[in-house]
Amino acid sequence: MGEWHRTHYCGEIGTGQVGAEVVVAGWVHRRRDHGGVLFVDLRDRTGIVQLVFNPDINPSAFSRADLVHSEWVIAARGKVQLRPAGMENPNLSTGAVEIYPNEVRILNTARTPPFYITDGDDVDESVRLRYRYLDLRRPALQRNIMLRHRIVKIIRDYFDSQGFLEIETPVLTRSTPEGARDFLVPSRLNPGTFYALPQSPQLFKQLLMVAGFDRYFQVVKVFRDEDLRGNRQPEFTQVDVEMSFPDRDEIFRHVEAMMAAVYKGALGIEIKTPFPRMSWQEAMDRYGSDKPDLRFGMAFVDLAAAAGKSTFEVFRRALATGGQVKGIVVPGGAAWSRKTIDQMENVAKDNGAGGLAWAAWGPDGVRSPVAKYFPEGIEAMLRAAGAAVGDLLLVAAGPAPVVARGLGAVRLAAGTQAGLIPTDQLAFTWVIDFPLFSYSEEEGRLVAEHHPFTAPHAEDMDLIDREPLRVRSWAYDLVLNGEELASGSIRIHRRDIQDKVFRALGFTQAEAQERFGFLLEAFEYGAPPHGGIALGLDRLVALMAGTGSIRDVIAFPKTSSGADLMVRAPAAVDKEQLDELHIRIKP
């Protein structure tokens, strides 16, 4: 740039600068060469401004500009002028004006990029990831990354204003059982031992409460070595929060206020607080999911009474064995084709249900493959479901968890199919009173539904030994539009209760001591009651940015096989490095 100093970002140039001499710098977005007059669109992170070069007006600037190509880096100094009448470009924020440079400096040349630096150019994601620094130049990703910054800034400001301290916790820590697979880091100084990267700063934040910091938060990377998805990365970012002497409402209030500040500050959207609450049991009973999408209705209806009057073997068997018969009503679904209904049945089957019964209540009567099993007529079941003429009733039967999962998936598919899910709504809800334990078929034992430090409800304490699956906990999730945004709990701070939970989870005293001894010991030195929550930042930003993939809001994401296609990680290392780490690769 020499002695030049940029005076404006490209996107800042407007009618306010007309007549002024400005210096802009950026990338050549496009050049349009008309033989004589030459237009160069100059781009930076704020937008695009048009530079005009005319050989009759300024031959030296023209001949210099004539050299440039796409993505060259240039600076230009010149006067801002209103465009000639009729030449304005309404698609450009700077479209009312243009710059007539009297001097251009070529700051760097560029190879022709493998794809256009523009939105909407549908390039294979692996190509984009290989050249991520070019992909990131695209306006959509620039917007996402800037939005992410804004959101994080608001979150930090909010917690700071409320007396929370951001405290860093170790990245090299200790492997703990339960939960996801750990990423391991070999210790050179201690042969044969490994650090683990944190799945969350859970234990450290509890120790910070024991240490008396009272209100903690951290925007922190965490790591889980599990298979990936569009909204799952091996490393991702949490907003981790913990408080001493809280009650649950206080934690909810902070999260609600933080979310309100984020939506207002980053998108200008007012959201309504407090968020509604729903027990886990109700969520499962009515929506078949612990993260119900409440942007639309179609709640489950219990059809046991009506189904009990049928001779349909599937219904009778479900009810006789303590299971359920439940249905959802699709408004206007009676007009659906057989093919569409079959698709719904496939959704049910893909999600573990045996099948899907249905009854379409058309103007000419009811059409249903199971009508023949209803000696008194199937209309009674339709009425019990609250269906009206024109509606479609979809029914699943079986054990409660099977009905929940199968019909829950059908509800989402049918809601989407029927166009009932408004995309412009924000349906926040707290799901509370999760069960303390669930049963792991795989491990043949109880596992912690949230984590082993979650406090049980006091009135359910006596159930821990007798009916552990019925024990409710102080765990809660924040759900937005069917996605889990945050998850937390009030923790156990008493050693006797913690011991009881460990016993129920099948840990011996010795095992508990080996794995969590430091925490249990800390609790003996005056642990305050405490609790907190962790919010998935990437998902929140993705939702706010309107993208389905968190890869679009992470600057340098990994593929679904955990690879970074740009730096080509993971990669083999030298034998010398392995030797130092006392590691030998299995042949």
Next chain:
RNA sequence: GGAGGCGUAGUGUAGCGGUUUAACAUGUCGGCCUGUCACGCCGGAGAUCGCGGGUUCGAAUCCCGUCGCCUCCGCCA
């Protein structure tokens, strides 16, 4: 770990019911063009069809394997 989809000039696609000079668009290069903004017009170059093997007189095309990317299930306290 399992299922499915995709892989052809730089990029996006067509060709896939077997024999083509592997087509189109865009980009790129050259020429022309003084108000465009996805500028336009003319011309050129650019692909051993992801990789390996098999079937066949003949394979981008069919079969097997493998690698990569994407989606879903399992998994993700």
